[in-house]
Amino acid sequence: MTTPLTNALKREIYVADVTYRVTMTAEGVTLVRKGARKAITHSWQELLASPQPQADPAAVPEATKRTSRVVLTEVATAVRAAAAAIGNADEALTQAGALPERLTMALGGDPLHGTARQADHWFIEPLLTITEVAAILRVSTRVVRRLPIGTVPIAGEVRYLQSAVREYLKSTAQPAQTRHWR
DSSP, X not given: OOOOOOSOEEEEEEETTEEEEEEEOSSEEEEEETTOOOEEEEEHHHHHHSOOOOSOGGGSOHHHHTXXXXXXXXXXXXXXXXXXXXXXXXXXXXXXXXXXHHHHHHSOOXXXXXXXXOOTTOSOOOEEOHHHHHHHHTSOHHHHHXXXXXXXXXXXXXXXXXHHHHHHHHHHOOOOOOOOOO
């Protein structure tokens, strides 16, 4: 699953030794030359409707590379390609259920964490606050504190694993009784 673009994403790009600031929002893309005020803004509909570039980017003259339209077309093409690649990877990993061993072996060592190894606990589940658990169970936070649910202390605050809350619910659940009306 991909992450929705809810907040503005700002990056700098360099085209022909000129620095641009690219801002992507849910509405579209804004391109501003660094130090300038006038921005070029295009909606996602405009970018996706623009024609695909047919020429080889290396064959385009330097003067043409400097125009904002070409830059936006290149950004749009890169966004389309990245979206397609991420979608394909997401679908493949979803079908696999985990990282395939061949892919894990192909990943190089991380300078901070060492080599890439897949373990059973490679997915870290989100933690819930006491208020979130109280809202899920529809009880007060005082009641949640008294329940026999395992907690994880983080920075002096208490958090609950979603799996621990599920286990508690399973252990205390009673089978539904069916009533026969006469």
